[in-house]
Amino acid sequence: MAYANQEHEGLQTPQGxxxxxxxxxxLIKRFGGITALNKxxxxxxxxxxTLLIGPNGSGKTTLVNVISGFIKPDGGxxxxxxxxxxxxxxxxxxxxxxxRTFQIPRPFPNLTVLENVLAAAEGNPGExxxxxxxxxxxxxxxxxxALEKALSILDWVGLIAxxxxxxxDLSGGQLKLLEIARAxxxxxxxxxxxxxxxxxxxxxxxxxxQKIIKLAREQHVTFLIIEHRIGLVAKYMDYAYxxxxxxxxxxxxxxxxxxxxxxxxxxxxx
Amino acid sequence: MxxxxxxxxxxxxxxxxxxxxxxxxxxxxxxGIPDFGHAMFFAVGGIVVGxxxxxxxxxxxxxxxxxxxxxxxxxxxxxxxxxxxRVNEILPHMPGVSIIIILFSVIAALILGGLLxxxxxxxxxxxxxxxxxxxxxxxxxxxxxxxxxxxPLMGKTPTVGLTVPNAxxxxxxxxxxxxxFILILALLVYIYAERLxxxxxxxxxxxxxxxxxSAEAIGKDIAxxxxxxxxxxxxxxxxAGVAYSFSPWIAGSSVAAISIFDRVLWTxxxxxxxxxxxxxxxxxxALSSVILGALLIGPIRIYKNDIAAALHVESLGIxxxxxxNALEYILVAALIIIVLFVKPKGxxxxxxxxxxxxDEVKATIDKIARExxx
Ligand SMILES: Nc1ncnc2c1ncn2[C@@H]1O[C@H](COP(=O)(O)OP(=O)(O)O)[C@@H](O)[C@H]1O
Ligand SMILES: [Mg+2]
Numbered sequence: 001m002a003y004a005n006q007e008h009e010g011l012q013t014p015q016g017x018x019x020x021x022x023x024x025x026x027l028i029k030r031f032g033g034i035t036a037l038n039k040x041x042x043x044x045x046x047x048x049x050t051l052l053i054g055p056n057g058s059g060k061t062t063l064v065n066v067i068s069g070f071i072k073p074d075g076g077x078x079x080x081x082x083x084x085x086x087x088x089x090x091x092x093x094x095x096x097x098x099x100r101t102f103q104i105p106r107p108f109p110n111l112t113v114l115e116n117v118l119a120a121a122e123g124n125p126g127e128x129x130x131x132x133x134x135x136x137x138x139x140x141x142x143x144x145x146a147l148e149k150a151l152s153i154l155d156w157v158g159l160i161a162x163x164x165x166x167x168x169d170l171s172g173g174q175l176k177l178l179e180i181a182r183a184x185x186x187x188x189x190x191x192x193x194x195x196x197x198x199x200x201x202x203x204x205x206x207x208x209x210q211k212i213i214k215l216a217r218e219q220h221v222t223f224l225i226i227e228h229r230i231g232l233v234a235k236y237m238d239y240a241y242x243x244x245x246x247x248x249x250x251x252x253x254x255x256x257x258x259x260x261x262x263x264x265x266x267x268x269x270x
Numbered sequence: 271m272x273x274x275x276x277x278x279x280x281x282x283x284x285x286x287x288x289x290x291x292x293x294x295x296x297x298x299x300x301x302g303i304p305d306f307g308h309a310m311f312f313a314v315g316g317i318v319v320g321x322x323x324x325x326x327x328x329x330x331x332x333x334x335x336x337x338x339x340x341x342x343x344x345x346x347x348x349x350x351x352x353x354x355x356r357v358n359e360i361l362p363h364m365p366g367v368s369i370i371i372i373l374f375s376v377i378a379a380l381i382l383g384g385l386l387x388x389x390x391x392x393x394x395x396x397x398x399x400x401x402x403x404x405x406x407x408x409x410x411x412x413x414x415x416x417x418x419x420x421x422p423l424m425g426k427t428p429t430v431g432l433t434v435p436n437a438x439x440x441x442x443x444x445x446x447x448x449x450x451f452i453l454i455l456a457l458l459v460y461i462y463a464e465r466l467x468x469x470x471x472x473x474x475x476x477x478x479x480x481x482x483x484s485a486e487a488i489g490k491d492i493a494x495x496x497x498x499x500x501x502x503x504x505x506x507x508x509x510a511g512v513a514y515s516f517s518p519w520i521a522g523s524s525v526a527a528i529s530i531f532d533r534v535l536w537t538x539x540x541x542x543x544x545x546x547x548x549x550x551x552x553x554x555x556a557l558s559s560v561i562l563g564a565l566l567i568g569p570i571r572i573y574k575n576d577i578a579a580a581l582h583v584e585s586l587g588i589x590x591x592x593x594x595n596a597l598e599y600i601l602v603a604a605l606i607i608i609v610l611f612v613k614p615k616g617x618x619x620x621x622x623x624x625x626x627x628x629d630e631v632k633a634t635i636d637k638i639a640r641e642x643x644x
Contacts, residue, residue, distance in 0.1 A: 094489030
């Protein structure tokens, strides 16, 4: 399996003009008097890792919610693979290959770790209850393939020993890994991660980012990652945006954005 | 009391309540839809037997009653008691028609119960939690009142209702064979429910119950999942209604709106059984049905007056007769409280959906470990 090899390779950050896979156009979202998003324009390029930073309350999670369809914007558009998906329900965006994770992990707490990952399999014929309860032959082959994939992914994120534990019994860091495992199981080509490293132990964080980089480089998965504690791996990110008070205040190479005076000031002022 | 009759009543009680509880468990236990209107779907089964199947029986018996089939069918409502008394004398001599009636009732109840569940799923898509529970309860009560006074549905007199066709009369031992029929239905439902539970669908129902937003985030169509659960759970409730209408309890007498829509018997009891057995646990639903059926129809009903006398409840100013009749509720309530204290998740707590066996999972894990090492 592609996930089995954990070795880290020296990676370059090519700056070509790859195809834009996801784009927001003048997104606006207000909550009462607060403008959480004020004409936000971002672009994600295929197979690239894009970083999004900004102090608490700057609108990052709101942007994720609008892109993934969990909340509707008051203005603007979300374009994914050339299609306007602004009004599409979340599950249809997922079918198009766009998956998000949650800042506060949302597992299925009464399901086992393995069940959590298996549930993410796309197009399982066994999810038709009228057939599933009567004829196992209709889905068991699909399920066996999904099982192999799910277990490889669990092995890859280091949760394999916990496969039969209830997800509700995992630690915060383990839940983050489970979120990522589910997103990968989904087979998404575009993954948006809302603070995947928060609460995960630092050694795991580095490992996690190496895995993300590997997915991007080898399988051309596109990532948007919201994270402050980016540390050592910042140099492997391809592009960065910084937000403050609902607006994009800087964009460019991650190191430049991280050291941009406006950005530094926004964190201090935040 | 006749032991054979007692056994028949215990087994049919268990069968009816298991089917009813299994249906509720798909909706409420597995998918998290708080259906407090479950009785409404059970009633569909009673209406199918008392209204639709009775018309088939009447049409089949018409020539021997010297009326046209059409007249006989109309008399099912206009002159129910007299007509069905005579139909039920003729029906035991028509085994073919009887079997058709039984099969028709099962199929029609599954379809109509599922259809009503599908309709009821529309509010279930918009409402959640308490609001949905109250809305479904109100729908069930509203339907009951409608059924009581809408004559084409449940006959002229709300308390009398409609006489059911004596479809097991042809066997010569209706009590025994209707019990066997219910037992077979219950076993089939058990096999189906267990397979459903251990399939990707069962897992999906439970996932949606645990966290809807999370299920959306992995691409699941929540509306469709909730609708499927409402259809399947409600179809099973209607099947339980058919089992009840043919059971030794009814034994060819009548079903009335006031009994088949009873929210205590057909909504509260299955909730109690589901909680007692373990929310979402199909095995638990079966176990609690067996325990309660055996206790309630057996010792409690037989000895309730003796228990009331032994406790000298009259010294507390309580009428012993009333106390005896309330005893089943008191004991069930006590049982639920005790069980939930000792086992908060019920007798058989929810278990994982084993789409493939644990051993197969372990073997696959070993295989992956070997491949990685290589
Ligand atoms: N559902 C909501 N209702 C009201 N206000 C909200 C809601 N979600 C976010 N906000 C507000 O929008 C602003 C941006 O929040 P958020 O997107 O969560 O920021 P971040 O993820 O960058 O910390 C904050 O002021 C927050 O209080
Ligand atoms: Mg946030």
